[in-house]
Amino acid sequence: MRVLLSIKPEYAYKIFEGTKKFEFRKIRFKNPNIKTVVVYASSPVQKVIGEFEIEDILSFDPDRIWRITEKYSGISEAFFMNILQIEKLRTQSKLKVQPSIQNLSLSKMILMLIPRNLLSICN
Structure with a gap:
């Protein structure tokens, strides 16, 4: 299952460059079957720039999370x-990057994600 996440461009590009292998989120996805994240680079880019697989989700105390992730954070x-103070961070995702979708507008990406049988109803 896929999910679309908005990520600031400076961090989104680091994911696909391989210098950022962990994505920090304050809460887990409600659906445990989500394995793929489609990355929407927020303003000023405002495009889907790729996707990655979630290799693992780790939940530890903040000090341990930093020790594990600092090299590729x-x-x-x-x-x-600062994130900890603002958001009470408790989880982070270890990423397995597969840049297979690049430079799509959000509207084109949404059309790709809608099941074909629903598209025929809309037309």
């Missing part, structure tokens, strides 16, 4: 600590 420790 794509962020500074100061920024990580």
